[in-house]
Structure formats: structure tokens, C-alpha cells
Amino acid sequence: MLANAGNSRHAAISSVNCPPIVALELCQEHMKKLPPSPPKLPIIGNLHQLGQFPHRSLQSLSRKYGPLMLLELGSKPMLVVSSSNAACQILKTHDLSFASRPKSGIPDKLFYGSNSFCTIWVALGRKYSEEENGRKSIENLKVFGELLGIFDVGNYIPSLAWVNRFNGLDSKVKKTVKQIDGFLEGVIEEHMNKRKGKAESHSTSEARCQDFVDILIEINEEKTMGFALERDAMKAIILDVFSAGSDTTHSVMDWGMSELLKNPKVLHKLQAEVRDVTQGKPEITRADMEKMQYLKAVIKETMRLHTPVPLLGPKESNQDVKVMGYDVPKNTQVLVNAWAIARDPLLWENPEEFRPERFLSSGVDFHGLNFELIPFGAGRRVCPGINFAMSVTELALAKLVNTFNFTSPDGINPNELDMTESFGITVHRKFPLHAIATPYL
Ligand code: HEM
Structure with a gap:
């Protein structure tokens, strides 16, 4: 036989x-017919090929080895997905088999043991950034974002896990966890006291102004889920939603403004559209926003060219799966390179250029149905914050360009604006953006 x-x-x-x-x-x-793989080194496998910007290194590797490519990161197999067809297979056709998230050392520590679920919107109820403690926490959240994107060697080569004790990573994670925990404790305490105060004064006036934390506390106290949430689980949910929503929207605003400064014609066209709708009034309504089609195109183009989470959230196969004729074994981690797909010359004309016009006559959207544009993912793990994120960024950008005229600081040719990326799970500008804003209204 x-x-x-x-x-x-x-x-x-x-x-x-x-x-x-x-x-x-x-x-x-x-x-088994495994997907093609680049040659690997003993012990580290393909780790050395990830480079400082994995979405870029994986894009060039995939040009050589194909849209489904199997890497070995230390001891872990990792499937890299780099075309819209392959992404559709993973996120739609086989989404049930790829819906799990792999366990991972640093995120586990940062997210209270990854003990959370994620379906509700975000809001801590007020601006914490205006206080000293709040400002420190925002700084800590930045470090938190960086740590999430950091390469943890022990995750892939368990025998090297000790390295983090000596390179300072373990203590940095511990310190950040402690500081963020203190901040979240404060947020929960404050909300609980407010709730207690309201109950004692039998006030109903603020009943409709509940924020996300209020709702969590209410669900917990009234046990509407049939069980109580541990304090750590509550903090993990708040942190999960808060971190998933803030860093990403910030990235879109930052890159959007950078591209507008770099492309003054686009900026002027956008300003003309927004000002034509608002007719000199500073407030912008939902009905106004509906008329701003170029604004929506500018934001789509920003998210295409600067996909905020270039490698989507990591996933893992929970069974052996056949994808595009290849065998993908159980427990293979999967990275979808949404950034590379959004720059694929087979799908996009002049993909490296910032041209919002491409979306004016196209029905391509980013709600997870068009796999050539998936900055929010697609399928079971699609971002639950799409509509919220879009409302916030559209309104913020519209207000900025409505209220101010913008130019680059003296002596800087817009074409030469520095667009270097920083390192992390969400990609930001490496250097802060400087612009001269002149009030228009
Ligand atoms: C421009 C802004 C945003 C972008 C680009 C973005 C992108 C993403 C991406 C790529 C994922 C992972 C999808 C996957 O694994 O395939 C994700 C997950 C998630 N996002 Fe967003 N997001 C944004 C804003 C928000 C906002 C505003 C919220 C909350 C208010 C939010 C909450 C979440 C949560 C809770 C998850 C985890 C879902 C899960 O693991 O099942 N996101 N987002």
C-alpha cells in the first residue's frame, strides 16, 4: 500500500x-502539499527575514513565494496571506477554521491574560488627558501599543525566553501593566462612585448618558449575563476596546493630514467640498457629512495607502484546512498582510500614489466585503468599531479643514515631507507632523 x-x-x-x-x-x-516557503536557518527558521517593518519584508517575500507562503518563526509555523483572493479564502470561505487568536506572551500580560471579549463600543465617559495622571496614562498607552508590536523572541524560540529578563523587556512590560492597571482602577472606581451617588439621590437625569464603563458595571451588578465579571476581566475589556479604538483612529488622522499637506491640490479640493457644504458655520451635522463624498474618498485612500494595522490581528487554524490547493496544518498562525493587498498593482492603478479620486467612481468599501481593501479585517473577526471609527475620523478631519488653512512649515517642500513609519502593531509616523494652521473661520 x-x-x-x-x-x-x-x-x-x-x-x-x-x-x-x-x-x-x-x-x-x-x-501534504504545504504552501511555498523561503529557505530557513536552523533554530530561528525565517525570523531573520521579518526585518524592522514586517509588512514590507513580507510583501517582498510574497512577491517571490506567492500569496500563500508558509514561514517558520522559530518553532512556530506562520502562514502569510498577501492577495485579496487568498484573504477571501481565509477570512470568508474558511473563517470558522481561522477565527481563533493565538496565545502570545506579551499581549497576554498586557491584557490580563487575554481574558476578554469584544463587542461593545468605547468611551470612558470623559477626557482623562487633561489631568496629570491622565496624561501619564496616555503616555503609558503609547508604550503599551509599542509593546504589543514588539517582537518577543521567547514566543517563537521558547529556549530563549530568558532573554527578556536581561534586555529589560520583562520589567518594561511589568511597569506598564502596573501603571495602566492603576489608571483603569481609577476609572472604574470613579464610575462606581458616580453610580452610587446617583442611586442615593434617586436621580434619573443622567440615565441616558451612560458610557461604556457604566454599561459594563451595570451588566455586572445586575448580573444580566448570568454571571459576574471578575475585576480583571472588566479592566481587560475596557483596555481592549480603548486601545483598539484610540491608536488606530489617531493613525488615520495623522497619515490623512500628512497626505493632505503633501498633496496641496487634494487639500484644496477637500476644503472646497467641506466649505461648500458648511457655508461658513463651524458646526458640522450628520446630514452635512452625508454630502461630503470627497471626504470619504480621502479617508478611504488614507487607509488604503497607510493601512493602520498592516498585518490585521493574528489568527490560528483550529484544524487542518485545505486552502487554494495547499494543506495548512492545525495550529498554524496566520497573518493577513492587508497593507500589501492594498498596494497590489494587480488590483490598484498606480498603487503607491495618493489619489482619492479612485474611490469616487468605485463601489469598493472597507466593511469586509471587498477583499482588496480590508483595513478593518473581514469575517468573524472584523473590527466591531468600523462605524464609530468612521464617524469620528470623518468629523474630525472635516472640522479641521473647515476651520483652518494648512501649509507645511517654511522651507519644507511638501513633496519632501518625511513619511517614515514607526515600529508597532499600529503604524504611526516616526516623527511628529508639523504644520502651520491659519484660522479660516
Ligand atoms: C480607523 C480605526 C480602526 C481600524 C483601522 C481598526 C482595525 C481593526 C483591525 C484590523 C482589527 C483586527 C481584525 C482582524 O483580526 O482581522 C480590529 C479589531 C478590533 N477593533 Fe478595530 N479598528 C479601528 C477602530 C476601532 C474602534 C473605534 C473600536 C472601538 C470603539 C475598535 C474595536 C476593536 C475591537 C474590540 C477589536 C477586536 C475584535 C476581535 O478580536 O474579535 N476598533 N480593528
Whole structure:
């Protein structure tokens, strides 16, 4: 039987060492058609090929090895997905098999053991950034974002996990966790006291102004889920939603303004549209926003060219799956390179250029149905904050360009604006953006 399978090496294994059933499994293992892989080094596998900006290095590797590429990161297999068809297979056709998130050292520590679920909107109820403690917490959240994107060698080569004790990473994670925990404790306490105060004064006036934390506390106290949330689980949910929503929207605003400064014609066209709708009034309504089609195109183009989370959220196969003719074994981690897909020359004309006009005559949207543009992911793990994120960024950008005229600081040619990226799970500008804002209204 084994010879019929056309693999005499396995037949030899069977006759010398193994009982037939084991030999058959080995044979089937070898008959698997795995996705193409670049050559690897002993122990580290392909780790050295990730570089400082993995979305860029993986894009160039995929040009050579194809849209489904299997890497070995230390001891872990990692499937890299770099075309819209392949992304559709993973996120739609086989989404049930790829819906799990892999366990990972640093995110686990930062998210209270990854003990959370994520379906509700975000709001802490007020601006914490105006206080000293709040400002420190914002700084800590920045460090938090960087730590999430950091490469944790122990995750891939367990025998090297000790390295983090000496390179300062463990203590940095510990310190950040402690500081963010203090901030979240303060937020929960404040909301609980407010709730207690309201109950004692029998006030109903603020009943309709509940924020996200209020709702969590209410669900917990009234046990509407049938069980109480541990304090840590509550903090993990708040942190999950808060961190998922703030860093990403900030990135879109930052890159959007950078591209507008770099492309003054686009800026002027956008200003003309927004000012034509607002007619000199500073407030912008939802009805106004509906008329601003170029604004929506500018934001789409920003998210195409500067996909805020270039490698989407990591996923893991929970069973053996056949994808595009290749066998993807159970427990393979999956990275979808949404950034590379959004710059694929087979899908986009002049993909490296910032041209919002491309969206004016196209129905391509980013709600997870058009796989050539998936900055929010798609399928079961699609970002639950899309509409909220879009309302916030559209309004913020419209207000900025309505109220001010913008130019680059003296002596800087817009074409030469520095667009270097920083390192992290969400990609930001490496250097802060400087612009001269002159009031228009
Ligand atoms: C421009 C802004 C945003 C972008 C680009 C973005 C992008 C993403 C991406 C790529 C994912 C992972 C999808 C995947 O794994 O395939 C994600 C997940 C998530 N996002 Fe967003 N997001 C944004 C804003 C928001 C906002 C405003 C919120 C909340 C108010 C939010 C809440 C979440 C949550 C809770 C998850 C985790 C979902 C899960 O693991 O199942 N996001 N987002």
C-alpha cells in the first residue's frame, strides 16, 4: 500500500521501525502539499527575514513565494496571506477554521491574560488627558501599543525566553501593566462612585448618558449575563476596546493630514467640498457629512495607502484546512498582510500614489466585503468599531479643514515631507507632523 503511494522512503521506514499505522500517518504527513516557503536557518527558521517593518519584508517575500507562503518563526509555523483572493479564502470561505487568536506572551500580560471579549463600543465617559495622571496614562498607552508590536523572541524560540529578563523587556512590560492597571482602577472606581451617588439621590437625569464603563458595571451588578465579571476581566475589556479604538483612529488622522499637506491640490479640493457644504458655520451635522463624498474618498485612500494595522490581528487554524490547493496544518498562525493587498498593482492603478479620486467612481468599501481593501479585517473577526471609527475620523478631519488653512512649515517642500513609519502593531509616523494652521473661520 505504501509503495502504491509512490513513496519508497516511507515503505522503508515502515518495514524497519514503525508499526504500519504510524508509517501510514508519516506517509500522509509527507504527502501534504504545504504552501511555498523561503529557505530557513536552523533554530530561528525565517525570523531573520521579518526585518524592522514586517509588512514590507513580507510583501517582498510574497512577491517571490506567492500569496500563500508558509514561514517558520522559530518553532512556530506562520502562514502569510498577501492577495485579496487568498484573504477571501481565509477570512470568508474558511473563517470558522481561522477565527481563533493565538496565545502570545506579551499581549497576554498586557491584557490580563487575554481574558476578554469584544463587542461593545468605547468611551470612558470623559477626557482623562487633561489631568496629570491622565496624561501619564496616555503616555503609558503609547508604550503599551509599542509593546504589543514588539517582537518577543521567547514566543517563537521558547529556549530563549530568558532573554527578556536581561534586555529589560520583562520589567518594561511589568511597569506598564502596573501603571495602566492603576489608571483603569481609577476609572472604574470613579464610575462606581458616580453610580452610587446617583442611586442615593434617586436621580434619573443622567440615565441616558451612560458610557461604556457604566454599561459594563451595570451588566455586572445586575448580573444580566448570568454571571459576574471578575475585576480583571472588566479592566481587560475596557483596555481592549480603548486601545483598539484610540491608536488606530489617531493613525488615520495623522497619515490623512500628512497626505493632505503633501498633496496641496487634494487639500484644496477637500476644503472646497467641506466649505461648500458648511457655508461658513463651524458646526458640522450628520446630514452635512452625508454630502461630503470627497471626504470619504480621502479617508478611504488614507487607509488604503497607510493601512493602520498592516498585518490585521493574528489568527490560528483550529484544524487542518485545505486552502487554494495547499494543506495548512492545525495550529498554524496566520497573518493577513492587508497593507500589501492594498498596494497590489494587480488590483490598484498606480498603487503607491495618493489619489482619492479612485474611490469616487468605485463601489469598493472597507466593511469586509471587498477583499482588496480590508483595513478593518473581514469575517468573524472584523473590527466591531468600523462605524464609530468612521464617524469620528470623518468629523474630525472635516472640522479641521473647515476651520483652518494648512501649509507645511517654511522651507519644507511638501513633496519632501518625511513619511517614515514607526515600529508597532499600529503604524504611526516616526516623527511628529508639523504644520502651520491659519484660522479660516
Ligand atoms: C480607523 C480605526 C480602526 C481600524 C483601522 C481598526 C482595525 C481593526 C483591525 C484590523 C482589527 C483586527 C481584525 C482582524 O483580526 O482581522 C480590529 C479589531 C478590533 N477593533 Fe478595530 N479598528 C479601528 C477602530 C476601532 C474602534 C473605534 C473600536 C472601538 C470603539 C475598535 C474595536 C476593536 C475591537 C474590540 C477589536 C477586536 C475584535 C476581535 O478580536 O474579535 N476598533 N480593528
